[in-house]
Amino acid sequence: MSTTNPLFDEILSKLKIKALNEMQLASIEAADKHDDLILLSATGSGKTLAYLLPLVKSLNPEGKKTQAMIIVPSRELALQIESVFKSMGTSLKVTCCYGGHLRETEENNLVQPPALLIGTPGRLSDHIRRGNITVDSIETLVLDEFDKSLELGFTDEMSFIIGSLPSLKKRMLISATETVRIPDFIGIQDPVKLNFLNSTDQETGLTIQTVASDEKDKLQTLFRLICMLGNRSTIVFCNHRESVERTSNWLKEKDIVNVFYHGALEQQERDAALCKFRNGTANVLVTTDLAARGLDIANLRYIIHYHLPASEDVFTHRNGRTARMDASGTAILILSPEEKLPAYIDPETEKIELPETATLPAKPHWSTLFIAAGKKDKVNKIDIVGFLSNRGQLKKEDIGLIEVKDFFSFVAVRKTKISAALQLIKEQKIKNKKVKIAVAK
The missing domain is CATH 3.40.50.300 (P-loop containing nucleotide triphosphate hydrolases)
Incomplete structure (x- = not known):
């Protein structure tokens, strides 16, 4: 139409x-x-x-x-x-x-x-x-x-x-x-x-699945599930900020590259986490329901409900991050032994059987540069591409997603090229101004 x-x-x-x-x-x-x-x-x-x-x-x-x-x-x-x-x-x-x-x-x-x-x-x-x-x-x-x-x-x-x-x-x-x-x-x-x-509910390409955890603590099940899903873009929802950080740190210890996001973070920390997730520096985002609304992330494949949502509305909004417009996506609920499937979910929902052995997913090919200059410094995406191409000797295909904020910017750079580029640009100026440039924390 x-x-x-x-x-x-x-x-x-x-x-x-x-x-x-x-x-x-x-x-x-x-x-x-x-x-x-x-x-x-x-x-x-x-x-x-x-x-x-x-x-x-x-x-x-x-x-x-x-x-x-x-x-x-x-x-x-x-x-x-x-x-x-x-x-x-x-x-x-x-x-x-x-x-x-x-x-x-x-x-x-x-x-x-x-x-x-x-x-x-x-x-x-x-x-x-x-x-x-x-x-x-x-x-x-x-x-x-x-x-x-x-x-x-x-x-x-x-x-x-x-x-x-x-x-x-x-x-x-x-x-x-x-x-x-x-x-x-x-x-x-x-x-x-x-x-x-x-x-619209009937038209969405959303698939809902469940996976059983043998223990009340679902971390091991989450790890095995992420390994099974591979390096596809995935959001893991937890109900509390403390759980978000605990889950994220545990996954990092298990060598799963991820970022976390919740309301107690400073704005720059939030922006960095979301940018790394959007640009492929991390394929897993662990978050509270803060990320259940207002985030439009392209090609998001999986939603994992690590903690069961508090209500059907919360479930709907979490799932709305994937299967947007004409795309397809999958929402997976992890159930501990004492948890029951919420009444608003079809009891015949498909159950996932996890493989006995877990193979770590491939690591992301991108890393993220932080540049301490943004829109208010009259710096735009074209300036950044030119700077990284000319001064950092990067080819077009080595530069990924660029996000320019008011006072700083984030740039995805191919991981194999970022160290050499940093050495070349560390003393250089953008728009005649020397600014801090580093791998984003």
Whole structure:
């Protein structure tokens, strides 16, 4: 299915998307005809584009004030949406606001108001109190994963933000679960509701399997399972931060290359872990449910539920990291002797028999360089490729995924070439500035 809108067709061409799905087309049509919209659709079904396309259509490129705001529960989701919006290639300015980095950076970006503001409730309410946001001009509000924002206790901040927007005309609420009563402060009246949860669930390419652990401590079973799956991209979900670090360290001792990720890490540590996972430096990510939302990682093959999810919603969101759009994926639950399969999972679910002998998966071919320069230093991907090619004598095929943040960057470099390249570039300058360059910790 294609659109009849030239602007949308141009954007889809830039995103290399051939056609919109049924849910996305329905969302665009509904947003065109109604002021208030509730969209329910499975994780990974393309909801971000389903609301960004009608949003872009409604924004005035000549406007000098902020026209729309997207509120999300996590910085990861905020950054993900910003990335998609920028990839659409419009001339519209966007600013992302979230905790964990300097507020002053955002304040500088807000001096010239962006057409679109994306952010987490705490940081957005802080900016409003400081008078940094042109609240009177915002006419469109999107609440992405609004159920999670309410669940995480952001009710007071969201109530304050929405109460500070006097000119709101349009509200869009987006979620992958249908479990939450919508609070009155959101001000949604007579909304049109699009529920694609059942239809998209049936269409996903997700396979669910179980594996039995002989012991209450499942580490040995997890190790054997990862060995069986090989070096495919895998997320391991644990219920607690302490369990995440314990599991990650134990796997490292068993020579399984992995990274871990949870909410107590500093922002740079989070960025480094996710970048290493995305670029193939580590094929295994051990994490809490923080990674169950807002992360869009290409070609993710396996989800392992090391700890059973706390609810069916959590199970759904964890699994939504794989089998996204038309891809296939597998979710595997590890069950200890005293654990039973949750009631919401088919009791006939396929059981995996692990091989008697475990063979370590092949090691990743990539390593990650940390460069202490980013967007705010006027450094971009082209600069980094040129620097590594000219000064580090790396060929194009030796340089992998590059991620440029505000004040630092990460670059995947073929592991066999990284030592020699480091020696060549250690005294060199990027953009006439000497910066720290090292293998990312």
